[in-house]
Amino acid sequence: MTASSLPVLRPLGIGELLDQAIRQYRRSFLNFIGILAVVQIPIGLLQFVVSLVSVQTNPALNASARNLDAPPSLSPAYLASQAGTLFIVVVSFVLVQGVATAAMTRAVADNYLGTRTGFTEAYRRIGGAWLPLIGTLLVAALVGMVLFIWLLVPCVGWATGLGLLAFYSAVIVPLAAPIVVLEHKRGYAALRRGWDLARRRFWAVVGFVALMFLFNLIVVSGPNLIISAVFQGLILGAERGGNSATNLLTAQVIVQSLLTLVFSLLYVPLQLIGMTLLYFDLRVRTEGLDLAMLSQDAQAVAAAPTAEAVITGQAPAAERGGLITGRDLGNFFLLSLGFFGIYVVLVGGIGLLIAALALGAR
Numbered sequence: 001m002t003a004s005s006l007p008v009l010r011p012l013g014i015g016e017l018l019d020q021a022i023r024q025y026r027r028s029f030l031n032f033i034g035i036l037a038v039v040q041i042p043i044g045l046l047q048f049v050v051s052l053v054s055v056q057t058n059p060a061l062n063a064s065a066r067n068l069d070a071p072p073s074l075s076p077a078y079l080a081s082q083a084g085t086l087f088i089v090v091v092s093f094v095l096v097q098g099v100a101t102a103a104m105t106r107a108v109a110d111n112y113l114g115t116r117t118g119f120t121e122a123y124r125r126i127g128g129a130w131l132p133l134i135g136t137l138l139v140a141a142l143v144g145m146v147l148f149i150w151l152l153v154p155c156v157g158w159a160t161g162l163g164l165l166a167f168y169s170a171v172i173v174p175l176a177a178p179i180v181v182l183e184h185k186r187g188y189a190a191l192r193r194g195w196d197l198a199r200r201r202f203w204a205v206v207g208f209v210a211l212m213f214l215f216n217l218i219v220v221s222g223p224n225l226i227i228s229a230v231f232q233g234l235i236l237g238a239e240r241g242g243n244s245a246t247n248l249l250t251a252q253v254i255v256q257s258l259l260t261l262v263f264s265l266l267y268v269p270l271q272l273i274g275m276t277l278l279y280f281d282l283r284v285r286t287e288g289l290d291l292a293m294l295s296q297d298a299q300a301v302a303a304a305p306t307a308e309a310v311i312t313g314q315a316p317a318a319e320r321g322g323l324i325t326g327r328d329l330g331n332f333f334l335l336s337l338g339f340f341g342i343y344v345v346l347v348g349g350i351g352l353l354i355a356a357l358a359l360g361a362r
Contacts, residue, residue: 009290012281014208020112021274028111032269034119035104039095040268044261047088051253054081098134102126104269105181108276132186133177139187140173156329163335170209171198177272178279195323197282202331205278212274220263227256 012020025032057078103122106129110117117125147168151161175194179185185193198205231252283289 009280009284009293011285011290012277014204014211017208017274017277017281018211021270021277024108024111024273024277025270028107028116031107031119031122032104032273033265035107035122036096036100036269037265038119039100040265041261043088043092043095044257044264047085047092048254048257048261050081050084050088051257052250053077054085057081093137094134097137098130099123099126101177101272102130102133102181104272105177105276108273109178109182109280112277112280126181129181129184132190133180136176136180136186136190137173140176140191143188143191144168144173160329160332160336162339163332163337166339167198167202167206167332167335170213171205174271174275175279178276182279192323197279197286199328199331200286201282202328205282206335208274208278212271216267216271219267220260223259223263224256227259228252231255 103126106126107117107122110122110125144165147161147165150157151165153161172191172194175198176190179190179193183190183193231248235248235252280289
């Protein structure tokens, strides 16, 4: 991409961000699905096999099926399945959260900035960016532990900790991928960069992420919860009738594993697209990235001929102010209060529903 072809960016509202994410997704559907599928499908199938072995060799289930009173023993196959699960978690973290996420971020950014990046090109262009991304995610996990400790601090921690932890997990950590891949920052510096970007437009960011979360509930979590509830009812009925529930558990593993794989392939690319576009929007609104690109296009300066060079060159250093300000604490308090209100409404609604069903049964 030359200086004369630098893209024109503009601020987007929450609805426009979601609309742009869906448009990008539809425009390069097979490409985005392929980037994730090349690593997700083998891992998902391997997890499926390991889960089946775990269910079939579960000593507690086998003992229950044989009506044995003796404590169940751990078979080598069951132990191997548990070790296999741990291995898959590690491999999935490296390949999906690291390599595939970096490639997807690269493809989304290129497509959004006007350059069509294909399946193989996306993986080729990330180079070694996946390794610092993995390191950044490990640092993020350590920071998350510290924030959980903050949640336990009396008064201020109780009042703000839930909102702080939710904002960090749902916003800051996902923003690490575009920052690492596009700005070449890593570790704590990448997390701090995401923190500085996101808190400038706190409630707009929270609104967009909440919208994406609701979409995830509808597309991925909702069907899984329904299927899980159906199978749990069947399993309880079988156990009350004195029958073995092993076959039902096996069927549950098969159905839920396959559906989780399919729905993840459909939703995860959209989530990564949404967070990458959110990153660009934050930079446009708070750092004038759109004006920098327009200026670069007008001047046609040879020293920075590509959009990526402008993005990297315009990225400021970390802010010198306090990591958490009084305004931030106020936002986290309101967010925590919102979560508490939602919890009260849900619990109260479920209680009223149970009471109504009990009265109806009479």
